[in-house]
Amino acid sequence: MTAGVDWAQPWFVPWAGPGRLAEAALAAGRSTAEALAAAGPAPVRFVPQEALPAGTPYERFVHETGCCPVRPGLHDFFNGIVWLGLPRTKRRLNQLQAQQIAAHGVGGARGPVRDAITVLDENGALLQAPPPLWDALLARDWRRLFVELRPRWAQARLLVVGHALLEKLAAPRKDLTAHVWREPCPAAEPAQADAWLAGRCTAQALAAKPFTPLPVLGVPGWWAPNENFSFYDDSLVFRPRRGP
Structure with missing residues (x-):
């Protein structure tokens, strides 16, 4: 299995x-x-x-x-x-x-709370990263996030917590996307992140959909194909942010 x-x-x-x-x-x-x-x-x-x-x-x-x-x-x-x-x-x-x-x-x-719980439980992730990476991520400025700021990823840690996403990553493909909790995690290791995340999981917080998308295989060092920067030109995966 x-x-x-x-x-x-x-x-x-x-x-x-x-x-x-x-x-x-x-x-x-x-x-x-x-x-x-x-x-x-x-x-x-x-x-x-x-x-x-x-x-x-x-x-x-x-x-x-x-x-x-x-x-x-x-x-x-x-x-x-x-x-x-x-x-x-x-x-x-x-x-x-x-x-x-x-x-x-x-x-x-x-309902919004159960929907958000499902998103986190199935496809969630936590990110520990410097502010410039967060700014680019929230703006969905993928070129800046993954190319211009590439060296800053040495200071970042991404923890996939969604079990469905972990299952899919057993057979990696370019379009796999995590829903990242929209707040920097102080320590992206399970034992250190558990109490932090549990404390943030309230009905009110979840109803607000506190997530932002991140194509996980774009993370530098995670997948060899993204070493060629044309990897990020795929607009079907790295979609620009819409609206304000």
Whole structure:
């Protein structure tokens, strides 16, 4: 299952500790749930998908039982790895999801808070970077961000926290885009970032959609093709900002 995961890639390095442990357990014949449990402590108990009763919302089940259903495959594998690395944040997001479901139900539109939680949980990222990089990122001035300010990326750290994006990065492609929390993270390592991010995850903050897009494979040092600066001329990926 993890054959395509190269833990030496920069987007996987922060997760390599628990990731390699879980991978070894899988290789020994354990299920995905058992492998994640063997990789370290978590605020939830990983259980097979069959433990989720039919018709029960996943988020409510996790909140009420403390059990996280897991299916085979990289998507739930990386969800579990992020639970191991960001336990406070994942618990906070699950709490907010359960509150929103209790207040508004699960039918129809999810609403701005649940939508934002999904964006962060699936495709989120945190950035620790000097102010000039942040200015260029928020302006979506990609040429300045990735070419003119390229040396400044030596002072930056990007942490991918979205488990769906981590899954997609097992087979990198140019258009993969993270939704970066629109505030500099003081330390872009899971153990140091967890409390910081959990403290910012409020219903009010999430409803404001506190994200900005970042094509992750444009990050200098992350992917060899971006060493040729024509890489950034693709307007379908590096789209200019619209409006004010």
